[in-house]
Amino acid sequence: MIRKSWWKVLSVVMLLYTFTAGFLVKVPIIGNLYGTIRNLFFHVPMWFSMMVLFIVSVVYAIKHLGNATINSDIYSREYAKAGILFGTLGLTTGAIWANYTWGEPWSNDPKQLLAAIALLIYAAYFILRNSIPDIDKRARIAAVYNVFACAMLFPCLWIIPRMVESLHPGGQGVEGNPAMAGKDLAPRMRAIFWPAVLGWTLLGVWITTLRIRFELHKENHHRKPHRHMKEKISNSTI
DSSP: OOOTTHHHEEEEHHHHHHHHHHHHSOOOOOOHHHHHGGGGGGGGHHHHHHHHHHHHHHHHHHHHSOOOOOHHHHHHHHHHHHHHHHHHHHHHHHHHHHHHHHHOOOOOHHHHHHHHHHHHHHHHHHHHHHHHHOHHHHHHHHHHHHHHHHHHHHIIIIIGGSOOOOOSTSSSSSOOOOSSSSSGSSSHHHHHHHHHHHHHHHHHHHHHHHHHHHHHHHHHHHHHHHHHHHHHHHHHHH
């Protein structure tokens, strides 16, 4: 049992380490960030987690298109749900951070706008699902849309923001904070940042697996009455 749950234990340990070290570590003073730079251990890893969850979701969507099963559809749907959850948390923590560093939670910064657009694209995925009553047709169309949504995710979050002026770290804007990006990240912060990415990502997978188990149980429970009904009909016919 413990062997199967090692990654859950690792998630808890990494997150405890993130919260403890993240608030105790001595952080560098960069521009107007001051103590808010600690949000780096929460805001950015949540976006990393979102990316991983959306990618896993599209993998199951492609799997469903190749071999349609109810399980692959459930896996794809639930990973997309978790991705939206972590994306919303990332957007929220980013708005809180922006309020302290830029003076307002929403400044129409290109990265903010494109991140919101990416989440809206995935929100449309669930609107589309709910609008199709036929289960098989819904799963197929949703899988195709999921591939499109994931393809749009990379330009929205990684390509276009690097081509325009931005207040974000690593952006092309003169008011950005490039010292926080990539190799310029302080070693003591990097030692917390990457465990935070791992911890948040594993937490996202953990939440998703619980949701999947619940949905599979619901699906099996829903199938049983229909199976019993068919048995009764066949028995009465005999």
